[in-house]
Amino acid sequence: MTDFQQENHKLTADEKLNLLVEFGTRISSELRLDKLLDIIARQITRMLNVGRCTIYLKDIERNELWSKIAQGKGLEHTEIRLPLDGNNIAAIVARTGQTINLQNAYADDRFSMAIDMVTDFRTHTLLTIPLKNNTGKVLGVFQVANKADSTPFDNKDEGILLLLATLAASSIEIAKLYQDIHVAQLETIYRLAVTAEYRDQQDTRAHLKNISIISYLLALALGMTKKEAELIKNASPLHDIGKVALADNILLKPGRLSDEEFEIMKSHTVYGGRILEGAHSKVLQVAHKMSLYHHEKWNGTGYPKGLKGEDIPLEARIITVADVFDALCVSRVYKKAWKTDDAYLYILGEAGKAFDPRIVAAFKKIYSSVRKLYLNQTPQTQESPAIKAEAPKAPVSIPQKPLPPQP
Numbered sequence: 001m002t003d004f005q006q007e008n009h010k011l012t013a014d015e016k017l018n019l020l021v022e023f024g025t026r027i028s029s030e031l032r033l034d035k036l037l038d039i040i041a042r043q044i045t046r047m048l049n050v051g052r053c054t055i056y057l058k059d060i061e062r063n064e065l066w067s068k069i070a071q072g073k074g075l076e077h078t079e080i081r082l083p084l085d086g087n088n089i090a091a092i093v094a095r096t097g098q099t100i101n102l103q104n105a106y107a108d109d110r111f112s113m114a115i116d117m118v119t120d121f122r123t124h125t126l127l128t129i130p131l132k133n134n135t136g137k138v139l140g141v142f143q144v145a146n147k148a149d150s151t152p153f154d155n156k157d158e159g160i161l162l163l164l165a166t167l168a169a170s171s172i173e174i175a176k177l178y179q180d181i182h183v184a185q186l187e188t189i190y191r192l193a194v195t196a197e198y199r200d201q202q203d204t205r206a207h208l209k210n211i212s213i214i215s216y217l218l219a220l221a222l223g224m225t226k227k228e229a230e231l232i233k234n235a236s237p238l239h240d241i242g243k244v245a246l247a248d249n250i251l252l253k254p255g256r257l258s259d260e261e262f263e264i265m266k267s268h269t270v271y272g273g274r275i276l277e278g279a280h281s282k283v284l285q286v287a288h289k290m291s292l293y294h295h296e297k298w299n300g301t302g303y304p305k306g307l308k309g310e311d312i313p314l315e316a317r318i319i320t321v322a323d324v325f326d327a328l329c330v331s332r333v334y335k336k337a338w339k340t341d342d343a344y345l346y347i348l349g350e351a352g353k354a355f356d357p358r359i360v361a362a363f364k365k366i367y368s369s370v371r372k373l374y375l376n377q378t379p380q381t382q383e384s385p386a387i388k389a390e391a392p393k394a395p396v397s398i399p400q401k402p403l404p405p406q407p
């Protein structure tokens with residue numbers, strides 16, 4: 001939904017043509033659905049010189065129409081949802097595929113004033129048309145309100161809006177498909193990660209969620225772009241994927257691992273590296289570095305390669321801090337959960353030893369947010385009464401106080 005300061009000048013034919021070309025160019029290069037809908041709504045608002053343009057899309061699974069509010073104090077990016085089988089203008093147009101043109105919206109009982117009330121807007125005239133793809137399937141509706149010159153919408157306006165909807169339909173379908181694929185990819189990655197972690201951890205979801213949030217915050221604090229930070233966030237759950245290759249007698253052994261067993265345990269990094277080697281997608285390329293190098297240490301005493309300093313990929317240096325911090329803060333069969341502040345002090349103490357000092361400095365910056373994250377979690381993940389104080393056996397560096405961290 002977009003509201004604009006309306007200009008009172010009529011566009012010339014040349015200006016309209018230019019806007020049409022600009023419209024086609026801009027929408028065809030945008031794959032992010034939210035951004036695309038915003039561009040479309042803004043362009044329509046300009047071309048038809050209206051007070052508001054709202055794009056509703058069908059959500060078949062929920063049998064609803066949805067739209068985002070782009071304007072209105074405190075309402076930016078709020079989602080509006082309407083029942084698709086309801087008696088409101090947008091739903092009727094979406095169901096019937098027929099245009100509805102109201103000259104006085106408030107006089108029509110199918111019009112709902114609710115959205116006007118929350119957005120502090122008064123609808124007078126309202127034109128709602130179906131958004132159809134090239135097979136005639138209705139994807140949603142375009143709705144415009146209040147022409148700048150206060151005249152009712154006419155056939156010409158309807159024609160322009162239908163033309164813009166036709167131009168926009170395929171871009172919207174592609175962006176929706178792209179979004180679906182992206183969501184499916186992330187879900188697959190996440191479920192794969194759960195599979196790897198599930199064998200030896202019951203609170204897998206909390207661990208994966210925590211480390212992805214901490215990695216994301218660290219990446220941003222290090223000055224990475226939002227896009228780079230999201231890659232790190234999305235790849236982080238796969239850091240221990242190599243565990244799938246470990247035998248039960250090693251991974252699930254309740255007591256301390258022998259030196260020989262520990263050597264086998266360490267190989268989960270190499271297996272993870274092999275599983276993700278040669279990946280084409282960026283997220284899996286990042287996950288590859290994380291899984292292979294997440295037990296390397298800044299001072300060169302880690303494994304599998306004993307890399308030192310900046311020879312360790314940055315993505316791995318980030319996940320290491322997140323992974324160790326979370327491992328310290330939760331209870332395991334072999335150790336109690338540490339208090340978050342103690343775990344924090346431990347991380348600080350390992351700057352220049354296990355961890356990159358730059359990343360520890362970034363951790364310092366984000367710690368207040370991290371602390372809040374753990375305060376909101378269930379006490380079971382923070383403290384467990386039935387814990388045996390035994391040596392760590394997990395591949396993650398989990399020290400028991402006052403022992404120094406193990407590999």
Ligand SMILES: [Fe+2]
Nearest residue numbers: 239240323396
């Ligand atoms: Fe982990």
Ligand SMILES: [Fe+2]
Nearest residue numbers: 239240395396
């Ligand atoms: Fe690991």
